[in-house]
Amino acid sequence: MSRTNGPDRTIAHCPSCGSIYAAERGPDGTIEPIGISNGCPCGHTDFVEAEVELETEFDEPEVLDDSA
Numbered sequence: 001m002s003r004t005n006g007p008d009r010t011i012a013h014c015p016s017c018g019s020i021y022a023a024e025r026g027p028d029g030t031i032e033p034i035g036i037s038n039g040c041p042c043g044h045t046d047f048v049e050a051e052v053e054l055e056t057e058f059d060e061p062e063v064l065d066d067s068a
């Protein structure tokens, strides 16, 4: 079961202006938005991967009151 046929599709998120782009995840983990070669139109070029499927099952951090 080898899946080395091309990069994974993912979602890139510009942390500067909040734009979302379809992107590919390179083998080294870089996020490269598809269709924009010069970075985000806002001037930002460092994208982060956005969560494709937003999980709503976040474990709420319990506040442990250690005073007892």
Ligand SMILES: [Zn+2]
Pocket: 014, 015, 016, 017, 018, 019, 040, 041, 042, 043, 044
């Ligand atoms: Zn941007």
